[in-house]
Structure formats: C-alpha cells, structure tokens
Amino acid sequence: MTEITLSSDIIVKLIRSSASDSGVVQAAQVSVKGENNPGTDMPRLINYLMESRHGSPFEHNSFTFYVKAPIFVFREWQRHRMASYNEMSGRYTEMLPEFYTPNEHRKLINAGTSARPEMVPGTSEQLQLVRDGDFRVAQTAWDEYQARLDAGIAKEVARSVLPLNTYSQMYTTVNARAMMNFISLRTDSEDAAIRSRPQREIEMGAEQVEAAFAAEMPQTHTSFVKHGRIAP
Amino acid sequence: MTEITLSSDIIVKLIRSSASDSGVVQAAQVSVKGENNPGTDMPRLINYLMESRHGSPFEHNSFTFYVKAPIFVFREWQRHRMASYNEMSGRYTEMLPEFYTPNEHRKLINAGTSARPEMVPGTSEQLQLVRDGDFRVAQTAWDEYQARLDAGIAKEVARSVLPLNTYSQMYTTVNARAMMNFISLRTDSEDAAIRSRPQREIEMGAEQVEAAFAAEMPQTHTSFVKHGRIAP
Amino acid sequence: MTEITLSSDIIVKLIRSSASDSGVVQAAQVSVKGENNPGTDMPRLINYLMESRHGSPFEHNSFTFYVKAPIFVFREWQRHRMASYNEMSGRYTEMLPEFYTPNEHRKLINAGTSARPEMVPGTSEQLQLVRDGDFRVAQTAWDEYQARLDAGIAKEVARSVLPLNTYSQMYTTVNARAMMNFISLRTDSEDAAIRSRPQREIEMGAEQVEAAFAAEMPQTHTSFVKHGRIAP
C-alpha cells in the first residue's frame, strides 16, 4: 500500500516574465505622440489609465507561473479565459499520491449565506473531522486507483475515483490586465470597491500571483489598489 | 445513509439556437457585394470558405446547451476558451449523490501508448472491478461529505473528498466555428485529416453536440466532414 | 465622372437575436439548484449578478447586427475583440461612392483637452467648411480611384486613396456581456459611474445597439443602467 501525503500548501512560482511599468507607458504613449516621448510622469499616466479604464496598455507584458494546487482550485482558476494553461494530465501520466487538507488557519464554517459567505473558524474537533476524513477518503481512493492500474485498466478510467483535493500541476501565462481581473475576483480585500468572496484555497494562489505582479510592476499594482482593485 | 446512484450517461440538450447555413452565406457575402445578393450557390460558397479556412462567417450564430456529465468531463470541456459556461457550484449548493461509471461498451484498456492511445475492450472482470470500485469509493466519499455537512462544515470545504466522477451540470453557449474546433478535437473519426483521440466520455458529449450542429446547419456540417473535420 | 453621395447616417439593423432575461436567470440558477427552479424573483437575481459582477450568465445569448458606417467608425468598433465581424472588402469588391459628412447636430469643436474632450457646437461657417471639404476630397479621391480601376490597377491597390469617411458595411455578432462593455465605452451618459467620451459617430451606432439590447432584455438593460452602466 502506497503511503499518501497530505499537505495544506498552494504553490505558485514565477517562472519568467516580461513586464514593467515603463512598458505600460510606452504602449499608452503611442496613442498620443508617436514612437518616442520620454518626459512623462509615470504614476500620473498610470493612474489616469486605471481611473478611466483604458485597459489595453496593460496587456503588453506576460507572466508565466508554475502552480501546484488541488484540482478544485484548478477548476476555478481555469475558468479565466484570458490566459494560457498546460496542466498535468491524468490520461497521459499517473497521478501523484498527494492530497490537500486544510490547516489550522483555514476557516471552516460559513456564518453567512451561500451568496454572501462569511467564513469563521471551526473548532479543533471540526478541523480534526475534516483532516481525518480527507486522509481516509484519499487513502481509499488511492488504493482503488492503484488496484485498477495493477489490473491493467487505462489511466484515464482508473483516475475517476480520485477526489477533488488531489494535487495537480500546471503552467499558466497571463498579462497584467487579465491578472488584475483574476486578482480582483480571487482575493478578498478591504480596499476593494466591490467585495469578492473567493474560496480560501484559490485566494492563497492569487495572493502569490499578486505578490509577483507587485514586484514586477509596482506602480501599476499601487494604482490598481488605489482604484478599488478593479481591473481596467 | 443516503443511497447513491451510478449512471453511464452523458446528457446534452440543445436549449436554444440561432443558427442556419444561410446566416453563413449572408455574413460571407457582405465581403463581396454589400447587403443583399440572393443568387448564390450555397454549398459551393460554404465549401469555398471551409477549404480556404475563412472561418469568421461561421461565427454569426449561437447554440446553448445544457450538459450533465461527470466532473472529469467538465475539466476537459471548459478548457475550450471560445465559449461561455455556467456550472453548478459546490460552494453555493449541495452536490447530488450521482456518480458516473462505465457501462459494458466502454473500452477499458489502452493497447497503445499515452501519446497515441488505442483503447480496446476489457474483460467482464475488469469492468466489474471498475464498477465496484466506483460504487465503493463514491459511497465512502458521499458518507464523509454528508457527515461534514451534518457537523456544520461549509459546503466548499466538505466537497473536497468527492471523486472526479461526481456528476455536475452546466449551460454552455458556443458559435459554429468554435463548435467545429471542439468537435474536431473531441471526436475520433475516420473522416478526420488529423486523428484525435479523445477520452470516450467527452466524445459521448461531443457526438450529441455534433448532432445538433448537423441538424441546424446541415450544409456547413457536410462541408466540415468533407474537408477533413478541421475547423476553418 | 461618377456622382458621389454624402450622408450623415450611421445605420444599425438587428438581423436576428437569441436573447432574453429569462436566459440569464436560467444560466445563473444552474450554479445553485440544478436544472429546474422556477420560483425566482427575476429583477432581484439580475440586480444581484450585476452588482456583484457575476458576468458569465449574461453570455448565453447572441445578437447579430448589420452596420453601415464610415471606415473611421469601423476602426474603433472592431477593436472590441469579444465579438465576430465580417466586413465588406475593398480587395474583393469595388467600394461605393458614399461618404460620411457631419450634419448640423454634430458638435465640431473640442473645448476640453485631448484626454478629456468636451465637444461644443461649431459655427455654421465651420460646418460649411467641413462639409465642403468632405465633398471636395471625396470627389478627388473617388475620381482617382476610378481612374486607377480604368487603368487596370488591382482594387486592393486602387483603394488606398479613399478617405476614412468612405462608407463600409459589416455584420457583427456579440453577446450581452460584451455588448454592455461596448455600450459602456461607446456612449456618454449622465448615469455612468465612469464617464466615457466616445467619438459621436460610433456613439450613434452604440445608441442603436443599446436600443436593441433594451428591447430584447429589458430587465438586464434596466439593471445595467441602475448599476452605473458598467459591464459585469
């Protein structure tokens, strides 16, 4: 019997990027002045674009990330269509015996409604119930998966018993405009003009995406936050 | 203990459409003649567009489908970005105790390679192994899911143990050009210039999509098949 | 010498649509309840979707328009990428001797800045200057175009002298979500949370698009206006 592993991590690594605040300015200035026009106040121009929702100058860049997360996170992430995705395939390769389970920081109880969730912490008994259940179901499913593969069943058929918290991996590439839309919808922030209520696990990924965005395009990120975290 | 249900069906219903072969002709003719130009040989024009890969005239239409299928099918389907999707949400509503399992027609064994799968039938013992395993894991996972909900755990946390063969439901809207691309990649046909090797369960959905396409746009469908089932 | 025609019209005709408010509700409800759930308060649900920026339920519909407008309008219109276009081609067919010129309602003077234009009426002398110039340049260009065609020059080469106010024609298909984005950016309204300053000629087209939208999806349109004319 294979030993399965449980983890509470959502891993996001910036693999490469071609992005800068000055690239936004360069693209925006072609509208008004032709190819070269150095003497611009960058923060002022970026704030003007963000405020007036001129979004296209924020598209001339790209970020490629490696992401390792449970399948239920990928299900939400890949609904964002203005991006590119390549994910590990359970048809082509054997899945790994790694499963997500919440840690003690994960709020387990919805004290709000379905439409407006307000998550609050669970008791330690509730956390234990979830973690034990995650282990037990994952072990049962994994053993079944292995028994099928041992019996010669195709990987694409065998995998159907694996739970939604099975870890998968992907590369994704996105530009800053689409990234702002993703961050806007997948993080919950007091600075947001329109509050989003993402599931915590995708938010853990989105926070790491936002950190990479802020590092590569600090003026653009500052302006995004200042204007209510709404993608232009 | 809730009784769970196993099924081998992939359900696709055409909810509404606004599509016709004449709409293709109308859009194509604006390129050459202005608004009105009745006297055209429709099959010849459609074949010309298909052969020379002038794809845009096939976009002025829409098809809306209701789909009920296991989550592993939706994972593949929703990777097609030129379409619209709204799916049942395990965050907002309780999932249903319905799970997919292969029937006797499902080929279970890959006699090819991962990159070039050639599926062949399994033995009745192999089928029984899969069906029993599907039932056992689904029942275990469903009981755990219910126990969590009974303990007050949020739906979004509770659901993570559910297997990939849990049924979900969606509405999807697509135009004929994107639909041809979907059919091209998600059906395996001897008429295809480039052979695709889709997983059988999404192919069962794609075959129903193709039937609706052929019914609403018969000349376009005929031309698509004639030109090697490649989307223009 | 061919007689040229000047016109001040932007023509938009709804050719066909597959759209309704109830289709929005249907798509949204699959998220929460499965296939059927009749007893919903439609305006309340649509307002909830609009306010919380759940945009995807507004995509399961389509509108196909015929548009006749000068090329400088098409240049702006076709920058909206979430739509389908087929336009009259100056490579495949001879252009028509029809040109746009402003009428007496067109404000001719920008009393604001480039970034924040505030258009105000011109004098009758200014209007006459523009209209005379439009006629004179169009006639010169058209005569040159005809002389080239008469000399056996290819249409694609001959057309390069035609002015930006030459009329062209297209079919375009769009869903309500993308249409709201188009209307938001291409109309100027006191109800708008973020003011847009479109060129008047594309606004004349966008107003007709908005009228068709309001006729086919009245609750959705009302909710769009109520929420500051921002596309969800």
Add this chain to the structure above:
Amino acid sequence: MTEITLSSDIIVKLIRSSASDSGVVQAAQVSVKGENNPGTDMPRLINYLMESRHGSPFEHNSFTFYVKAPIFVFREWQRHRMASYNEMSGRYTEMLPEFYTPNEHRKLINAGTSARPEMVPGTSEQLQLVRDGDFRVAQTAWDEYQARLDAGIAKEVARSVLPLNTYSQMYTTVNARAMMNFISLRTDSEDAAIRSRPQREIEMGAEQVEAAFAAEMPQTHTSFVKHGRIAP
C-alpha cells in the same frame, strides 16, 4: 503648405520578447511528468505537438512589436483578436504627413479573380499613375486637414478626409500560437499546405514578424514550416 512625405516601407521592430523553444517543452511536459524532466528530444517533441495540433504549449511566451504602416494594413492586422494593440489615435493627436505609395517591386495587377488573386507586375506607366495619384490625393487631403485644424475644428472631425494610406503606428503583443496563425494567413509561401493570398503590404509586415519568430524560437519555426505552415 506642409510638405508631405511618401514612403514604401512597412516597419516592424521587435521591442521585447519572452520566448524560447525550451519554454514550449517545459509547458508540454507538465502534462506528462510533473515539474522537472530534462532528458527530452526537443525537436521530436515540438514536431509531435505541431503535427497533432496540440497548440497550448506554444502560448507561454510573448512578443511585443512596434509597427509603422498605412491604415489599410492596420485594418487587416487588428482583425486578429488573439493579440493586444495600442495604436496612435487621430482623436488625441495630430496625424503625421506621411503616406504609403507602392515602389517598383509592388505587383499592381490582379490577373486572377477576386477570390483567388494572382498579382503580376504593372507597367512603369501604371506605377507612375499610382504614385502620382497617391501624392496628389494625399496633398489635397492633408491641406484640407490642416485648414480644418487651423479653423478650430476638432482633430477627430478633421481627420476624416485623410486617405487609407496615411501612416499610423502601434504596439502589438502576441504569443507564438497566435503569431503562427497570423503568419499562416498573412504570408504566401510555397511551403503552405493551404495557400493564403494576403495583400502584399501586410505580408511585408508578416515577413518581419516571422523573422523575429524564427530568431527567438528556431525549432518551433522549423517545425511550423515543415508541417505546412498551419498554426497548431
């Protein structure tokens, strides 16, 4: 009277890129093996992806170009929706007195049909006719444009007389998959499985795009050519 300039150049400069053949391999391999798997035969894998039309691994990269070309070229270029564009705006800035005219290499006569053009050289008299006409109409239009601006007419109104061969400028960003589609449709090559018949002026731009693509991703470009110049 301002002196106008005629030119026969289409200028394309690669401003920045984040692209490599190894990035294609990296994205493709996540499907089969997880994060790291160095020992792969790169040309073989890229050829497999190209042949079987697995296009998504070619999306994890970006190229940003500066383009200077006449408006009739931009009209075609910007119809490619899987790309980002920012163009000089005749609403926000005064256009430049630069106009395109064919040089002696430009084939002026269509010896084929509209649907299947076969361009052949014109006589020196035909070339002179075109070049003289380009100059005469451009000068007439430019003088009218200046007279309007001098009379206080807004730039967005004044520009409508400018001809389609007026030069404009843009930045555009695109990934390799979309770029292959663009090159496939906008170049004419004997290696092409499906022959395209682009207008020569956009082909002059597409050839420069292809040169940048071949320099940054040589294996991918070689494979693209080998497989009939069809985008995967």
